[in-house]
Structure formats: C-alpha cells, structure tokens
Amino acid sequence: MAEEFLSDSTGSVRPNSDAGEPEREKIEFMIVGTREGVMEEILKFYKMGFAAVDEWSPIMPMPNTRKMMTILVRDRKGGSTDSSTRSSGR
Numbered sequence: 001m002a003e004e005f006l007s008d009s010t011g012s013v014r015p016n017s018d019a020g021e022p023e024r025e026k027i028e029f030m031i032v033g034t035r036e037g038v039m040e041e042i043l044k045f046y047k048m049g050f051a052a053v054d055e056w057s058p059i060m061p062m063p064n065t066r067k068m069m070t071i072l073v074r075d076r077k078g079g080s081t082d083s084s085t086r087s088s089g090r
Contacts, residue, residue, distance in 0.1 A: 024075040
C-alpha cells in the first residue's frame with residue numbers, strides 16, 4: 001500500500017498516478033512573450049479555471065532570444081478526451 005503514494009521533491013506525499021492506471025499522454029501548453037505578458041496570460045487562465053498559477057513552470061528566459069516562457073504539463077488518459085486530469089508543469 002505504501003507504493004500507492006510517492007513523495008515529490010518538496011517532501012509532500014501525493015497519490016501515485018501510475019498505480020494500476022492506463023498509460024497517459026503528456027500534453028504541454030507553453031506561453032512565450034515578455035515577463036509581463038506571460039504573467040498576465042497565466043492569470044487569465046487562472047480566472048477561466050483552466051490552471052492554477054502554481055501549476056505552471058517557473059518563468060524562464062528562452063535561449064538565444066529576449067523572450068520569456070513557461071510550460072504547463074497535463075496528463076491525458078490514452079484514448080480519452082477528458083482533460084480534467086492535471087499535472088504540475090515543474
């Protein structure tokens with residue numbers, strides 16, 4: 001039963017999403033722009049109920065540009081159109 005829970009990098013315990021579940025497809029959402037623009041879009045998605053602010057990766061510079069980026073990663077069950085399963089972008 002202990003293997004049903006995993007500890008993340010912060011030490012908190014979360015359910016093991018891989019225990020007995022079908023394979024999941026990773027879906028990635030990326031926001032690219034100025035730091036202010038990226039932050040504004042993250043807040044818009046939060047207000048729409050799409051993703052919590054802390055689900056996005058830290059805002060970081062894109063290589064060889066002056067743009068900033070953040071990524072949100074969600075798991076999608078194979079063969080399903082249900083997008084309600086969330087996974088942190090970190």
